[in-house]
Amino acid sequence: MRSPKDFFRPLAVGAPTPVHDVPFRPSRMIHFFDPGNEKMAAKVPSIAPTVDVLLGNLEDAVAADRKEAARSGLVKIAKATDFGDTQLWTRINSLDSPWALDDLLTLVTEIGDKLDVIMVPKVEGAEDIHYIDRLLAQLEAKARIQRPILVHAILETASGVANVEEIAGASPRMQGISLGPADLAASRRMKTTRVGGGHPGYLVREDPHAQDADAPRATFQQDLWHYTIARMVDACAAHGILPYYGPFGDIKDTTACEDQFRNAFLLGCVGAWSLHPVQIAIAKKVFSPSPADVAWARRVIEAMGDGTGAVMIDGKMQDDATYKQCQVVAQLADTLAARDPELRDAYTAAEKE
Numbered sequence: 171m172r173s174p175k176d177f178f179r180p181l182a183v184g185a186p187t188p189v190h191d192v193p194f195r196p197s198r199m200i201h202f203f204d205p206g207n208e209k210m211a212a213k214v215p216s217i218a219p220t221v222d223v224l225l226g227n228l229e230d231a232v233a234a235d236r237k238e239a240a241r242s243g244l245v246k247i248a249k250a251t252d253f254g255d256t257q258l259w260t261r262i263n264s265l266d267s268p269w270a271l272d273d274l275l276t277l278v279t280e281i282g283d284k285l286d287v288i289m290v291p292k293v294e295g296a297e298d299i300h301y302i303d304r305l306l307a308q309l310e311a312k313a314r315i316q317r318p319i320l321v322h323a324i325l326e327t328a329s330g331v332a333n334v335e336e337i338a339g340a341s342p343r344m345q346g347i348s349l350g351p352a353d354l355a356a357s358r359r360m361k362t363t364r365v366g367g368g369h370p371g372y373l374v375r376e377d378p379h380a381q382d383a384d385a386p387r388a389t390f391q392q393d394l395w396h397y398t399i400a401r402m403v404d405a406c407a408a409h410g411i412l413p414y415y416g417p418f419g420d421i422k423d424t425t426a427c428e429d430q431f432r433n434a435f436l437l438g439c440v441g442a443w444s445l446h447p448v449q450i451a452i453a454k455k456v457f458s459p460s461p462a463d464v465a466w467a468r469r470v471i472e473a474m475g476d477g478t479g480a481v482m483i484d485g486k487m488q489d490d491a492t493y494k495q496c497q498v499v500a501q502l503a504d505t506l507a508a509r510d511p512e513l514r515d516a517y518t519a520a521e522k523e
């Protein structure tokens with residue numbers, strides 16, 4: 171383990187100096203596309219302005235015989251496209267695959283100056299991040315990259331969950347962590363075959379009725395992912411990095427997708443993955459605080475003055491802690507409004523009501 175004094179030193183001569191704080195750029199939806207799929211690649215210029223993050227996926231969902239096409243497709247797209255304010259990320263193949271090394275060698279040397287974040291799947295512990303950290307520094311130095319490429323881990327193995335705190339703090343490059351519910355379910359030997367979402371069999375049932383033991387008893391479906399998301403959020407917050415919900419595989423069930431995204435938002439996540447164009451608007455809606463909530467937060471902040479003491483607003487007690495909660499909402503709204511004029515107008519209108 172590096173000493174605290176060395177933590178922010180570049181890991182290769184000539185590599186850029188690591189960042190001290192993760193830049194908080196809007197990342198409500200990380201939109202996945204396969205850069206080797208011509209139909210999806212053709213949509214990149216029109217989708218880019220509508221998303222916060224565009225991610226060229228090289229790992230799962232790209233067939234083994236299409237890996238090189240995906241990698242070279244991403245290089246071509248990155249060189250040809252002006253992404254404006256939209257971030258460009260990639261998901262490389264897992265570190266135990268035959269493709270990960272070539273993914274990094276090619277992408278950093280060819281388009282490293284355009285890549286904001288590299289998503290690393292199936293991270294098991296801090297050692298995986300240390301490996302990537304040193305390799306990226308060497309490649310950045312070789313390619314004369316001026317700003318460090320950040321790293322995002324997917325939480326999708328039982329070991330990864332057990333080690334999530336050390337993963338979150340393994341490197342100043344750590345930008346965030348996403349839940350990968352499909353691989354995590356397989357790794358844990360869970361018995362769901364879905365990509366995220368609930369399961370009707372995971373429930374609690376009300377007690378038998380005292381008057382009639384045979385009367386039907388209500389059941390309540392439970393959230394399979396609550397524990398993991400909450401643990402991931404705490405690890406990320408403790409280390410100053412950003413937590414995300416990952417994929418929702420039932421593309422047609424837009425209602426359940428919205429519910430899953432909202433649960434994650436309320437628990438502290440800043441975004442989720444969109445796998446299909448239809449999920450972009452869902453993520454945008456869910457991960458942008460509502461105009462009413464923002465107006466309320468600003469009202470509390472204004473009423474609380476220096477943020478100490480206690481006041482009543484509409485019958486509800488406000489104090490130092492609710493002031494901080496409201497600041498979270500108001501600061502997020504400011505960041506998103508700076509990127510999204512429609513949202514800015516909606517927030518302004520709600521404050522005037």
Ligand SMILES: CC(C)(COP(=O)(O)OP(=O)(O)OC[C@H]1O[C@@H](n2cnc3c(N)ncnc32)[C@H](O)[C@@H]1OP(=O)(O)O)[C@@H](O)C(=O)NCCC(=O)NCCSC(=O)C[C@H](O)C(=O)O
Binds near residue numbers: 202210230
């Ligand atoms: C899920 C899909 C395979 C569905 O594709 P398709 O059957 O083509 O859907 P549609 O006919 O409804 O598509 C309409 C048009 O939109 C284009 N399209 C579809 N998806 C995208 C996209 N993501 N980006 C851009 N454009 C897209 C289609 O090409 C159609 O175009 P046209 O015919 O010209 O109108 C597909 O959506 C897909 O492959 N999505 C990405 C899947 C993916 O990335 N999966 C990996 C991430 S999830 C994961 O890895 C699990 C995780 O790690 C874990 O462990 O939990």
Ligand SMILES: [Mg+2]
Binds near residue numbers: 230291350352353
């Ligand atoms: Mg996965």
